[in-house]
Amino acid sequence: MNLKDIKSQFPIFKFNKNLIYFDTANSAQKPIQVIDALEDFYKNHYANIGRAVYGLAARATADFESTRETIKEFVNGTEGEIVFTKNSTESLNLVAHCFGKFLKEGDEIILTEAEHHSNYVPWHFLRKKKVNIKFIPINEDGEVEVNKLTSLITNKTKIISVIHISNVTGLTTDLKKIISIAKAKKISVCIDGTQAVAHSHVDLKDLDCDFYAFSSHKIYGPTGVGILYMKNKWIEQFEPFNGGGGMIQNVDTKNITYASGVSKFEAGSLASAEVIALKQAVKFVKDIKVKNIISHEQSLASYALEKISKFNDVEFVGRPSNKGSVFSFNIKGVHAHDASTVFDEDNIAVRAGHHCCQILHKKMKIGSSLRMSFGVYNNKQDIDAICESIKKCKKIFKLK
Amino acid sequence: MDLTELYHDLILDHGKKPRNFGKCNKFNHDAEGHNPLCGDNIHVYLILDTDKKVKDISFEGSGCAISVASSSIMTEIVKGKSEKQARELLNAFFKMIKEGQEIKKAGLSEDEHIKFSSLAGVGRFPMRVKCATLSWHTLKAALDDEKKPINSEIID
Numbered sequence: 001m002n003l004k005d006i007k008s009q010f011p012i013f014k015f016n017k018n019l020i021y022f023d024t025a026n027s028a029q030k031p032i033q034v035i036d037a038l039e040d041f042y043k044n045h046y047a048n049i050g051r052a053v054y055g056l057a058a059r060a061t062a063d064f065e066s067t068r069e070t071i072k073e074f075v076n077g078t079e080g081e082i083v084f085t086k087n088s089t090e091s092l093n094l095v096a097h098c099f100g101k102f103l104k105e106g107d108e109i110i111l112t113e114a115e116h117h118s119n120y121v122p123w124h125f126l127r128k129k130k131v132n133i134k135f136i137p138i139n140e141d142g143e144v145e146v147n148k149l150t151s152l153i154t155n156k157t158k159i160i161s162v163i164h165i166s167n168v169t170g171l172t173t174d175l176k177k178i179i180s181i182a183k184a185k186k187i188s189v190c191i192d193g194t195q196a197v198a199h200s201h202v203d204l205k206d207l208d209c210d211f212y213a214f215s216s217h218k219i220y221g222p223t224g225v226g227i228l229y230m231k232n233k234w235i236e237q238f239e240p241f242n243g244g245g246g247m248i249q250n251v252d253t254k255n256i257t258y259a260s261g262v263s264k265f266e267a268g269s270l271a272s273a274e275v276i277a278l279k280q281a282v283k284f285v286k287d288i289k290v291k292n293i294i295s296h297e298q299s300l301a302s303y304a305l306e307k308i309s310k311f312n313d314v315e316f317v318g319r320p321s322n323k324g325s326v327f328s329f330n331i332k333g334v335h336a337h338d339a340s341t342v343f344d345e346d347n348i349a350v351r352a353g354h355h356c357c358q359i360l361h362k363k364m365k366i367g368s369s370l371r372m373s374f375g376v377y378n379n380k381q382d383i384d385a386i387c388e389s390i391k392k393c394k395k396i397f398k399l400k
Numbered sequence: 401m402d403l404t405e406l407y408h409d410l411i412l413d414h415g416k417k418p419r420n421f422g423k424c425n426k427f428n429h430d431a432e433g434h435n436p437l438c439g440d441n442i443h444v445y446l447i448l449d450t451d452k453k454v455k456d457i458s459f460e461g462s463g464c465a466i467s468v469a470s471s472s473i474m475t476e477i478v479k480g481k482s483e484k485q486a487r488e489l490l491n492a493f494f495k496m497i498k499e500g501q502e503i504k505k506a507g508l509s510e511d512e513h514i515k516f517s518s519l520a521g522v523g524r525f526p527m528r529v530k531c532a533t534l535s536w537h538t539l540k541a542a543l544d545d546e547k548k549p550i551n552s553e554i555i556d
Contacts, residue, residue: 337466
């Protein structure tokens with residue numbers, strides 16, 4: 001793929017000429033097609049979706065629904081199993097809340113120590129019902145020790161909810177193994193795919209999990225839209241998550257019946273412009289092709305790891321041999337926030353902190369780290385620039 | 401702005417070798433402070449004697465160079481001051497960082513004044529203001545006998 005052309009499709013780099021953006025894992029920048037689609041809808045086609053019968057509203061609804069189709073094809077999902085939420089966090093809250101209604105005292109949930117807080121806190125709420133949470137440990141390389149899963153499972157285990165790709169280490173969880181173990185024991189599986197979509201191949205039919213959550217804004221789409229794939233049996237069995245307009249079938253002063261299908265989980269006016277523009281983000285990724293994105297990001301990661309490893313005072317969080325789109329590190333003797341301020345002076349955007357993964361950081365015995373994550377717009381010059389910035393940082397902090 | 405104005409020798413020195421670090425013996429006031437977004441945490445301990453004078457003060461915790469240096473410098477300056485002076489100093493500190501107001505030397509020795517003012521540069525880095533103010537907010541909480549840990553993300 002022609003990198004120069006791709007970067008030129010992102011207006012942010014025109015307005016911020018020297019910006020080096022290494023924070024795609026936090027949120028991806030937006031290509032012009034997505035921004036144009038938002039503007040076009042608001043300027044020329046705007047009406048609320050799913051309610052009115054006039055032409056403008058009907059066309060907006062059709063445009064909105066076609067994004068559902070685009071998403072379904074993109075992740076090889078199934079018709080009628082894609083729900084729009086406001087972000088991955090809400091998707092995971094929906095699953096934990098609705099699934100939690102079926103749980104009783106003593107039931108067990110299995111997570112991993114690599115989870116983002118969004119795939120732990122919603123499950124934590126169920127502890128009020130005396131539901132127990134167990135964690136598949138991570139080793140010092142940061143890998144989820146899937147071989148320890150079987151020993152954690154009991155006849156009380158009801159669901160396993162795991163991260164697909166870690167937003168700190170970039171390591172991929174062996175989902176196939178987890179899902180096959182879970183299936184043999186009739187345990188449901190929920191996957192937080194927030195860092196995986198648009199950075200690796202995601203095939204939901206092949207995975208065959210019960211739930212898969214991801215976010216529009218991490219795949220070059222607008223903010224405010226989350227995607228939740230859930231199997232039809234759960235769409236039927238779950239009670240609604242939110243109540244309001246759009247999710248009902250019939251309402252009278254005594255009784256209410258709910259809409260069937262995904263509408264049951266889409267109460268209230270949705271982020272229609274954003275969902276419509278998300279279609280352009282998916283098209284953007286599909287045009288480049290995920291396999292090209294993978295090889296681009298892997299080659300950047302290899303180059304970055306090789307160059308950054310040369311600094312004798314850099315410590316990686318987890319195994320640096322991993323070649324993904326994300327990795328984290330620390331410069332010994334410099335707190336991540338201080339390093340980030342130094343990088344910022346060189347217009348380099350790097351996230352510093354615990355990245356909403358305190359369990360992982362505590363396990364690794366560190367308080368915070370610097371995270372580098374790649375998108376289609378990054379290049380090797382960006383990595384050379386951060387290496388210069390690391391040198392500057394060492395100089396300021398008087399490291400040898 | 402030149403980063404060395406932020407990370408100058410005094411800050412680096414206090415950041416690396418914080419003074420009054422640990423729990424002081426027989427403290428009678430203490431408070432905890434956190435910044436959940438960056439993961440910084442601090443615990444301030446102090447002895448306020450019968451004359452309302454800060455007889456001893458110390459801190460424990462972890463954070464960036466700015467946060468640790470600010471805590472360390474705070475304990476050095478506040479030690480030996482009256483509660484009233486300590487409260488005046490923390491208000492002056494907030495004004496210096498947030499509004500760029502220079503502090504008058506009143507009540508501070510030359511050395512204390514240099515240390516106190518060394519943190520003024522932080523005000524030019526809005527994202528780092530919370531790092532510098534966390535310990536001072538926590539000092540205020542300790543003087544106020546605030547039992548709940550304070551959260552600098554909410555206060556600032």
